[in-house]
Amino acid sequence: MYIGAIEAGGTKTVCAVGKENGEVIDSVTVPTSSPKETLADIGSFFNRYEIRAMGVGMFGPINLEKDSGNYGRVLNTPKLAWRDFNVYDYLKKKYGVPVFLDTDVNAAALGEFHWGAAKEAESCLYMTVGTGIGGGFVKEGKPYKGKYHAEMGHMYITKHPDDSFRGSCPYHAACLEGLASGTAIKERYQESAQMLSENEKVWELESYYLAQAVVNQILILSPEKVILGGGVLKQSQLYPLVRMKIVELLNGYVHTDDIEQWVVAPLLNDQQGIKGAMALVVLN
Amino acid sequence: MYIGAIEAGGTKTVCAVGKENGEVIDSVTVPTSSPKETLADIGSFFNRYEIRAMGVGMFGPINLEKDSGNYGRVLNTPKLAWRDFNVYDYLKKKYGVPVFLDTDVNAAALGEFHWGAAKEAESCLYMTVGTGIGGGFVKEGKPYKGKYHAEMGHMYITKHPDDSFRGSCPYHAACLEGLASGTAIKERYQESAQMLSENEKVWELESYYLAQAVVNQILILSPEKVILGGGVLKQSQLYPLVRMKIVELLNGYVHTDDIEQWVVAPLLNDQQGIKGAMALVVLN
Numbered sequence: 212m213y214i215g216a217i218e219a220g221g222t223k224t225v226c227a228v229g230k231e232n233g234e235v236i237d238s239v240t241v242p243t244s245s246p247k248e249t250l251a252d253i254g255s256f257f258n259r260y261e262i263r264a265m266g267v268g269m270f271g272p273i274n275l276e277k278d279s280g281n282y283g284r285v286l287n288t289p290k291l292a293w294r295d296f297n298v299y300d301y302l303k304k305k306y307g308v309p310v311f312l313d314t315d316v317n318a319a320a321l322g323e324f325h326w327g328a329a330k331e332a333e334s335c336l337y338m339t340v341g342t343g344i345g346g347g348f349v350k351e352g353k354p355y356k357g358k359y360h361a362e363m364g365h366m367y368i369t370k371h372p373d374d375s376f377r378g379s380c381p382y383h384a385a386c387l388e389g390l391a392s393g394t395a396i397k398e399r400y401q402e403s404a405q406m407l408s409e410n411e412k413v414w415e416l417e418s419y420y421l422a423q424a425v426v427n428q429i430l431i432l433s434p435e436k437v438i439l440g441g442g443v444l445k446q447s448q449l450y451p452l453v454r455m456k457i458v459e460l461l462n463g464y465v466h467t468d469d470i471e472q473w474v475v476a477p478l479l480n481d482q483q484g485i486k487g488a489m490a491l492v493v494l495n
Numbered sequence: 496m497y498i499g500a501i502e503a504g505g506t507k508t509v510c511a512v513g514k515e516n517g518e519v520i521d522s523v524t525v526p527t528s529s530p531k532e533t534l535a536d537i538g539s540f541f542n543r544y545e546i547r548a549m550g551v552g553m554f555g556p557i558n559l560e561k562d563s564g565n566y567g568r569v570l571n572t573p574k575l576a577w578r579d580f581n582v583y584d585y586l587k588k589k590y591g592v593p594v595f596l597d598t599d600v601n602a603a604a605l606g607e608f609h610w611g612a613a614k615e616a617e618s619c620l621y622m623t624v625g626t627g628i629g630g631g632f633v634k635e636g637k638p639y640k641g642k643y644h645a646e647m648g649h650m651y652i653t654k655h656p657d658d659s660f661r662g663s664c665p666y667h668a669a670c671l672e673g674l675a676s677g678t679a680i681k682e683r684y685q686e687s688a689q690m691l692s693e694n695e696k697v698w699e700l701e702s703y704y705l706a707q708a709v710v711n712q713i714l715i716l717s718p719e720k721v722i723l724g725g726g727v728l729k730q731s732q733l734y735p736l737v738r739m740k741i742v743e744l745l746n747g748y749v750h751t752d753d754i755e756q757w758v759v760a761p762l763l764n765d766q767q768g769i770k771g772a773m774a775l776v777v778l779n
């Protein structure tokens with residue numbers, strides 16, 4: 212009997228079966244279209260395996276209040292076909308196995324915590340910088356959960372004095388996501404981030420914003436490991452820049468001798484989400 | 496047998512004896528001068544009681560790493576006489592009872608959590624806005640502890656476009672503390688905060704900064720209760736202003752229908768620190 216895992220993202224959904232040790236036996240990627248179509252695709256994959264439980268890392272917003280009577284219901288997402296659909300109820304009924312659910316970013320943090328860059332750590336923050344910015348946090352082996360799930364991508368930070376871009380977040384304009392996501396980069400420069408690798412100014416500014424985000428999280432959560440992932444971090448020149456600016460911004464207030472081991476890249480090569488979904492099962 | 500409690504602040508130290516239920520039986524306030532003098536004052540108070548354990552909320556920075564071999568040592572504080580002094584070792588030896596130590600702000604959070612404004616909550620953030628800005632966080636009944644203890648007073652936030660003050664923090668200039676502490680207010684306006692009650696612009700700006708701080712903490716920690724205390728919050732007109740600006744800044748991204756119960760004043764009337772020190776014992 213295998214563990215089943217689903218990583219449901221905004222554009223694509225990954226399904227996998229694997230073992231307790233995190234080994235993936237088989238996987239498939241299908242488009243995230245309507246629940247009906249996507250779940251049919253998922254079904255034809257899982258029908259070929261016997262699974263004992265299922266872990267799901269899910270795009271948000273989603274109801275994760277266990278006692279709310281609506282656990283697992285997709286909330287007001289721009290993906291209209293998914294709105295009000297209850298993923299948890301559907302999967303539990305369809306597969307007749309225990310289902311463990313969390314946000315996609317919490318799952319990614321858990322994947323890196325169990326089998327990746329934060330294996331030895333007591334706590335781990337995973338921040339993904341892609342179309343948007345999101346963060347997941349694992350503390351004492353469990354995904355962190357407060358009154359609501361974290362939305363740290365929208366924190367307020369200091370705007371660079373030379374940055375005249377008003378910010379791309381429809382809710383907050385110049386929040387972190389509004390200043391530093393792939394979407395923000397594209398709006399500011401009228402060109403996709405991946406086309407701008409040679410433009411040093413882009414990464415100077417980007418690293419200034421990401422460093423502030425990490426500094427605030429260090430000052431508030433104080434995670435033992437900080438993992439920066441997502442499409443924009445494919446620009447690996449960002450890592451040394453971000454580290455340097457973290458040290459400058461903290462300015463001796465917190466020890467940063469170990470910054471190279473503290474703020475790092477993911478180790479799981481784009482598998483942190485799906486492995487994290489597997490870890491949700493292992494953990495429970 | 497009573498519980499002993501010490502709240503050691505930058506200028507004064509409160510000692511108390513009390514009961515398991517948080518009732519204070521007797522207390523005294525002495526100046527925080529040198530360890531020698533202050534501890535002599537403390538001694539003449541505690542010598543009159545039989546205590547079974549001692550809780551201490553201590554000004555920082557202080558070593559709270561249990562396995563470091565230097566647990567309880569005061570670190571590089573500007574108060575030179577206290578630097579390198581080991582509070583934990585001293586008290587344990589002198590009184591021969593178990594000693595439980597945390598930061599002053601974590602103690603205050605714990606006091607409000609056990610016996611104050613956050614009694615029914617699962618988690619509680621206590622932020623004090625006085626000479627500096629500090630925050631303590633209680634989660635699942637325990638003071639939160641990361642790699643280091645939190646220093647959330649120094650987070651980076653967005654400067655108001657009309658604020659030309661460069662910021663008072665010697666480390667970060669325009670961090671939260673550098674823009675919104677009592678010290679920052681005094682430097683910006685050349686007058687103490689308590690003399691500025693009638694100047695509406697002061698509280699407009701102040702509430703803008705405090706609201707950002709709370710918003711970031713809501714997005715990162717998602718506490719069930721947020722308690723704002725400290726000298727500057729004696730300006731009680733701040734509470735409705737801060738709440739209003741939190742709602743504006745979040746702009747619908749997080750539910751704020753319950754903002755009046757979510758972001759509140761302390762209930763323990765300047766006793767949160769000393770009662771929190773008592774709670775450190777009750778908890779252990």
Ligand SMILES: Nc1ncnc2c1ncn2[C@@H]1O[C@H](COP(=O)(O)OP(=O)(O)O)[C@@H](O)[C@H]1O
Nearest residue numbers: 341342343393394403404405441442443445446
């Ligand atoms: N090699 C790259 N360099 C810089 N930016 C990239 C790169 N690859 C993707 N991106 C940016 O990352 C974003 C997509 O993020 P990604 O993490 O791949 O997916 P998503 O966030 O949608 O799940 C886009 O804004 C894209 O411009």
Ligand SMILES: Nc1ncnc2c1ncn2[C@@H]1O[C@H](COP(=O)(O)OP(=O)(O)O)[C@@H](O)[C@H]1O
Nearest residue numbers: 625626627677678687688689725726727729730
């Ligand atoms: N009534 C008041 N209104 C506004 N500010 C006040 C008031 N009382 C004290 N403060 C400010 O609070 C700061 C002192 O903070 P407090 O919390 O009393 O002590 P500390 O932070 O030093 O432990 C000073 O900057 C002072 O100007």
Ligand SMILES: [Zn+2]
Nearest residue numbers: 365380383386
């Ligand atoms: Zn935003």
Ligand SMILES: [Zn+2]
Nearest residue numbers: 649664667670
């Ligand atoms: Zn500062």
